[in-house]
Amino acid sequence: MSPEATVPVLLLGEVALGDRLPELEYDVTATTVVLGALASRDWRPMHHDKDFAVERNGTRDIFLNTPNQAAWFERFLTDWTGPHGRLGKMTFRMLGSVFPGDTMILSGVVDEVTVDDSGCGWVGVDVSLSVDGDVKTTCDARVAVPVDADDNPWSRTGARWQP
Amino acid sequence: MTATADAVSEVRALIGVAQYEETGEFPVERGYIWTTCASVENGNPLFWDDTVAGAITGGLIAPPTMLSVWFRPHHWAPGRDAPHLPLQIHFDLKERLGLPEAVMSNNTIVFYDPVRPGDVLSTRQILRSVSDEKTTKLGTGRFWVIDVEYANQSGALVGVESYTGFGYRRAPSPDAGVSS
Numbered sequence: 078m079s080p081e082a083t084v085p086v087l088l089l090g091e092v093a094l095g096d097r098l099p100e101l102e103y104d105v106t107a108t109t110v111v112l113g114a115l116a117s118r119d120w121r122p123m124h125h126d127k128d129f130a131v132e133r134n135g136t137r138d139i140f141l142n143t144p145n146q147a148a149w150f151e152r153f154l155t156d157w158t159g160p161h162g163r164l165g166k167m168t169f170r171m172l173g174s175v176f177p178g179d180t181m182i183l184s185g186v187v188d189e190v191t192v193d194d195s196g197c198g199w200v201g202v203d204v205s206l207s208v209d210g211d212v213k214t215t216c217d218a219r220v221a222v223p224v225d226a227d228d229n230p231w232s233r234t235g236a237r238w239q240p
Numbered sequence: 241m242t243a244t245a246d247a248v249s250e251v252r253a254l255i256g257v258a259q260y261e262e263t264g265e266f267p268v269e270r271g272y273i274w275t276t277c278a279s280v281e282n283g284n285p286l287f288w289d290d291t292v293a294g295a296i297t298g299g300l301i302a303p304p305t306m307l308s309v310w311f312r313p314h315h316w317a318p319g320r321d322a323p324h325l326p327l328q329i330h331f332d333l334k335e336r337l338g339l340p341e342a343v344m345s346n347n348t349i350v351f352y353d354p355v356r357p358g359d360v361l362s363t364r365q366i367l368r369s370v371s372d373e374k375t376t377k378l379g380t381g382r383f384w385v386i387d388v389e390y391a392n393q394s395g396a397l398v399g400v401e402s403y404t405g406f407g408y409r410r411a412p413s414p415d416a417g418v419s420s
Contacts, residue, residue: 084285084292109279115271116279118312147305149351153284159297160286164304168348212299231297231323231354 085159089190089198095132096119098185098202103149105141107177113145133226140174150174150204150216156202157225158222163230165240173213175206182207189219195237198224242339243382251336254367260328261364264310265317268359272309272323273302301354307390309401310361329365329386330405337370339381339407342360353392360393368402381408 103109107127114124119142122129130139147167155162175181189201192234204216219240221230230238244247257273277287285292286301293300312326325331355361368385 086297102276112275113280116276117306118272118314120312120315140349143347144305144308148276148280148282148303151303151305152277152280154280155284160284160292164351166348166350167305168346170346171344229296234353238352240352 080142084161086161086226087158087222088226089192089200089222092187092190092200092222093122094187096187098153098187098204101149101153101156101183103181103183105175105177105179105181105216107139110139110141110177113148114142117142117144117148122181137172137180139174140176142232143169143171146175146206147212147216149181149183150207153204154202154220155186157185158220161223161229161231163221163233164218166217167182168217170215170226171213172215173208173211175213179208182215187219191235192224192237195233195239196228197230197237197239198222198228215236241400243339243362246332247336247338248370251333251367252370254329255369256366257363258366261362262311263362264360265313266310268302268310268355268357268361270300270357273357275310276303276306297354299409300357302356304351304355304399305349307355309347309390310355310392320350321341327386327388327403329367329382330403332415333367333384333405334407335383336383337407339409341381341410342378342405342407345379345383345404345406347404350400350402352397353397355392355398359398361390361398362393363388363390370387374406376406376408376410377411378406379408379411381406 082235105150111125123134124142127139130136154180165237185202185204188203191199200220200222206214273287368387368388371383385408386403390399392398
C-alpha cells in the first residue's frame with residue numbers, strides 16, 4: 078500500500094452544497110496570541126504587550142493577528158479535506174478582534190461544488206470565526222479536492238491550476 | 241488637507257507599476273513551518289511526514305498561508321537600515337494623499353506553485369486602483385487595492401495577496417475601526 082493511501086481523502090463526490098464542516102472550538106489564551114504572532118514573525122506590540130494594546134489600540138487585551146488567523150482557517154479546512162485538499166484562494170474580512178479568554182468557534186458551509194475546464198474539482202466554503210455568537214472574521218475559501226481516487230490536485234501546474 | 245488633483249494623478253500613474261521588489265532575508269525553513277503548525281495545532285502530514293509529503297506533493301512544502309511570513313524582517317539585524325514596511329505602498333498612499341488614518345477592509349490570497357523548504361522567495365508590490373473620494377462611517381477618504389506578488393528562485397509565481405485599504409480623515413464622531 079502506498080503511504081498516501083493511509084491518509085483520509087475527501088473526494089468531490091462526497092461533498093454537496095449546504096454541507097456543514099465539523100466545527101472547531103478552541104479556548105484562546107495569551108499564549109495562543111503570542112505564539113501565533115511570533116510564528117508569523119509579527120513583532121508588533123499589540124500582539125504581545127497588554128498595556129500597549131489597551132493604551133494605544135484601545136482594545137481590552139492583546140489580540141490574534143491576521144496572518145495567524147489565516148493559519149487557523151487553513152487548519153480548519155484541511156482537517157476536513159485531508160492532505161490532498163489544496164487551497165486555491167481565501168478572502169478574509171476582519172470584523173472584530175479575538176482576545177485571551179475567548180472561546181473561538183470556526184464553522185463552515187459549502188457554497189460551491191464545481192469542476193473547472195481543466196478537470197479540477199473545487200469546493201467553496203463560507204467560513205466564520207465566532208466568539209459568543211459574534212462573527213469576528215469571515216473567510217471565503219476555495220479548495221481543490223480530488224475528483225476521484227486517481228486524482229491529486231497537487232499534481233496540477235500551469236493552465237491545469239486555476240485558483 | 242484634501243489631496244490635490246496633482247497628488248491623485250501622481251499616485252494613479254503608479255497603477256500597474258511593480259515597486260519595492262525584495263528578496264527574503266532567509267530561505268524557507270522547516271523550523272518556522274513547525275512553529276506555525278504548532279501555533280494552530282495543524283497536524284496535516286504534508287508538513288510533518290516526509291513520506292506522505294513525498295507521495296502527495298512531491299516533497300515537503302510550507303503551509304500555503306505562510307506566504308507573507310517569509311518577508312517579515314527580523315526585529316533587529318546588525319547594521320541594517322530601516323527595512324521597508326510590509327505593504328509600503330499603503331503607507332505611501334496615506335502620506336501622499338494626506339490621509340492620516342487607514343484600515344484594511346479585506347484581503348485575498350491566491351495560491352499558485354507550492355513553497356518548499358530551501359526556496360528563496362522574492363516579492364513585489366503593485367498598486368491596482370485608487371478610488372474617487374468616498375465617505376463612510378469612519379470618515380472621508382479613498383479606497384485602494386494593492387497586490388503583493390510572491391515568486392520563487394526560479395521565477396515561478398507562488399502566490400498573490402490583494403489588500404483593499406481605506407485611507408481617511410476622521411468624521412466628527414468616528415466609530416472605532418477594526419485593528420489588524
